[in-house]
Amino acid sequence: MEWHAEGTVISRRAHGETAVIIQVLTAQHGRHAGLVPGGASRKRAAMLQPGSRLDLRWRARSDDQLGHFSVEPVRLRPGFLTDPLGLAGLNAICALLIFALPERDPHPALVARTEALLDAIEAGGEWGSLYLKWEMRLLHEMGFGLDLESCAVTGATEGLAYVSPRSGRAVSRGAAGEWAERLFPLPALLGGAGDNRGNGLAEGLAITGHFLETRLARELVGRPLPAARARLLRRLDSP
Numbered sequence: 001m002e003w004h005a006e007g008t009v010i011s012r013r014a015h016g017e018t019a020v021i022i023q024v025l026t027a028q029h030g031r032h033a034g035l036v037p038g039g040a041s042r043k044r045a046a047m048l049q050p051g052s053r054l055d056l057r058w059r060a061r062s063d064d065q066l067g068h069f070s071v072e073p074v075r076l077r078p079g080f081l082t083d084p085l086g087l088a089g090l091n092a093i094c095a096l097l098i099f100a101l102p103e104r105d106p107h108p109a110l111v112a113r114t115e116a117l118l119d120a121i122e123a124g125g126e127w128g129s130l131y132l133k134w135e136m137r138l139l140h141e142m143g144f145g146l147d148l149e150s151c152a153v154t155g156a157t158e159g160l161a162y163v164s165p166r167s168g169r170a171v172s173r174g175a176a177g178e179w180a181e182r183l184f185p186l187p188a189l190l191g192g193a194g195d196n197r198g199n200g201l202a203e204g205l206a207i208t209g210h211f212l213e214t215r216l217a218r219e220l221v222g223r224p225l226p227a228a229r230a231r232l233l234r235r236l237d238s239p
Contacts, residue, residue: 001060008053010094027108031101034069051077079122086121088232095226110141128201135208144215
C-alpha cells in the first residue's frame with residue numbers, strides 16, 4: 001500500500017529513541033498517522049512540528065497497518081513559536097481535529113478551511129472570526145451543521161436575532177417572544193440582525209461551543225472537548 005500527497009502535521013510523539021509518530025491532515029486521506037524513522041533528530045525536529053506542511057509518501061504492507069512516512073518540507077510556519085495567541089489557536093485546531101475526525105476519513109472542504117486559517121493565524125492580525133467560521137465548518141462536516149439562513153418558526157430570512165440551543169436553527173426577533181432569554185443571541189459575525197444582546201466573537205463561540213459540547217463531544221465522541229479550546233477562548237477574551 002502506498003500514497004503520495006501533501007498534508008499538515010497535527011500531532012507528533014516520540015517512538016523509541018530515534019523515530020516519531022505523526023498525524024497529518026490531508027485532503028485525500030483525511031487524518032492519517034504514520035511512523036517517521038529518524039524523526040527525533042534535531043535536523044528534522046522543526047519540520048515535524050504541528051502546523052508544518054509536508055510532502056508525504058506513505059507506505060505499508062497492508063492498509064490496516066500504521067505504515068511509514070517519507071517526508072519533505074513544503075511550508076514550516078515557524079511564526080507560531082513566537083506568538084502565544086497563535087500557538088493557542090494552532091493547539092486548539094489540532095486538538096479538535098484529532099478529537100472529531102475519524103481516522104482516514106477525507107474531508108477536503110474542512111482541510112481547505114484549516115489551511116487558510118493556519119495561514120491567517122501565522123500572518124498575524126485579527127483571525128478570530130475565521131476561527132469561529134472554522135468551528136462552524138467542523139460542526140457541519142460532523143453532521144451537526146447549524147441552519148442560520150431562515151427563522152425556524154416563521155421561515156423569514158430577515159431580522160434573525162437568536163439561535164435555538166436545541167435545534168441549532170435561527171429564530172427571528174419577532175418570533176422569539178417570551179422565549180428570547182432562553183435562546184443564544186445571534187451575532188452579526190454569523191449574520192445576526194441588530195443589537196440582540198451581543199454582536200461579537202464571544203457570542204458566536206458560545207454558540208459553536210454549545211453544539212460542539214452537546215452534539216459532537218457528548219453524542220458522537222463520548223468524552224469532553226479538548227482543554228486546548230478553553231485555553232484559546234481565555235486568551236481571546238483577555239485584553
